[in-house]
Amino acid sequence: MFVPVKTKDGQQLMPMHASRARKLVKRGEATPYWNNGIYCIRLNKEPSDRETQDICVGVDPGSKKEGFTVKSKADTYLNIQADAHTHTSKKVAKRRELRRGRRSRKCPNRKQKKHNLSHRHRIPAGTRARWDWKMRILDWLSRLYPITHVCVEDIKARTKQYQKKWNQSFSPLEVGKQWFYSEIEKRWQLSRLVGHETKNVRENLGLKKSSDKTAESFDAHCVDSWCLAYHVLGGDPIVDNTDIFCISPIPIQRRNLHREVPKKGGIRSRYGGTRCLGFTKGTLVKSMKWGLCWISGHQNGKINLTQMTTGKQRPQQKLDSFKVLKRINFRYKEAEATSPS
Numbered sequence: 001m002f003v004p005v006k007t008k009d010g011q012q013l014m015p016m017h018a019s020r021a022r023k024l025v026k027r028g029e030a031t032p033y034w035n036n037g038i039y040c041i042r043l044n045k046e047p048s049d050r051e052t053q054d055i056c057v058g059v060d061p062g063s064k065k066e067g068f069t070v071k072s073k074a075d076t077y078l079n080i081q082a083d084a085h086t087h088t089s090k091k092v093a094k095r096r097e098l099r100r101g102r103r104s105r106k107c108p109n110r111k112q113k114k115h116n117l118s119h120r121h122r123i124p125a126g127t128r129a130r131w132d133w134k135m136r137i138l139d140w141l142s143r144l145y146p147i148t149h150v151c152v153e154d155i156k157a158r159t160k161q162y163q164k165k166w167n168q169s170f171s172p173l174e175v176g177k178q179w180f181y182s183e184i185e186k187r188w189q190l191s192r193l194v195g196h197e198t199k200n201v202r203e204n205l206g207l208k209k210s211s212d213k214t215a216e217s218f219d220a221h222c223v224d225s226w227c228l229a230y231h232v233l234g235g236d237p238i239v240d241n242t243d244i245f246c247i248s249p250i251p252i253q254r255r256n257l258h259r260e261v262p263k264k265g266g267i268r269s270r271y272g273g274t275r276c277l278g279f280t281k282g283t284l285v286k287s288m289k290w291g292l293c294w295i296s297g298h299q300n301g302k303i304n305l306t307q308m309t310t311g312k313q314r315p316q317q318k319l320d321s322f323k324v325l326k327r328i329n330f331r332y333k334e335a336e337a338t339s340p341s
Helices: 018-026 088-103 125-142 165-170 172-185 195-204 218-233
Strands: 002-006 012-017 030-035 038-043 055-060 065-072 076-083 149-154 189-194 245-248 283-287 291-299 302-307 313-317 322-327 331-334
Touching: 002 018, 002 076, 012 018, 018 030, 018 038, 055 125, 055 218, 065 125, 065 218, 076 125, 076 218, 088 125, 125 172, 149 172, 149 195, 149 218, 172 189, 189 195, 189 218, 195 218, 291 313
Parallel strands: 002 038, 055 149, 076 245, 149 189
Antiparallel strands: 002 012, 030 038, 055 065, 065 076, 245 331, 283 291, 283 322, 291 302, 302 313
16 A cells, blocks of 8 residues: 655655555656565655654564554554564573583583673573564664654563562563663654553454454454554544564574484584575575575575475575575565454
């Protein structure tokens, strides 16, 4: 419905209708490009007006799925349903297990390496991955739209009874969200609503939320993110855009150097890393046989591809069987529109 617009010097302007964007591209006054699956245009001339309106992003955090809505007072520009980071804690536990196994081996000339993180100010890896993923999405959206406000549904950890309030600081949820809020306040104006307040806004608008939290529909998570953005800016209480854009993190084994189980002869084959025969994992390519894919690995001098739409792996493709397009930050696909109940 709306196309993000950027000037020649990189300033984000208010989105325009797709029909108007097509006319500008046809006349040569704008250049089209893709940004992680979103069709955008770059103006080739000075715009008639650089004034922008307030745009709010509603964020509905979740344990498995999360909702993001980019909305102004008049229009809804984009609804995103994102898969949350859920595998980091398991990877950290496996890394710890393999590290301890290496320490117990009798290898000559191995120097001691200090791994003491007890006195360093840091956020645990699993917590940082969950909340940094949300921050990466907001940064990506800020490169598409002139965002001014961010409204987040505030989730709280339950404290133990008859304990001091400082036990909240031991919850990964509280530690992660406070870091997330501090990063938002550096860039945009932050607003927060508690869960029951979001429910009141949704019920006053006559909207219903789906009980299936994993469904790829507007009613699953984006209905709450839309209500959060509507609470900040107001406007028409009728939802004008129910299309959702589904994204998920790219599973990359960054520091896993070898296979966990050795092959015959005690040899551990190479595994992990971010480079594949000169290409970077996560690079979007167009295969002559499988369409849009991303590079996921390599084997026997050939590239392993994964289809964008289905997620199926297509191993051992020749280097001349695809065309490199650009590097992407996450997997994406469009879901079918559903009418809000």
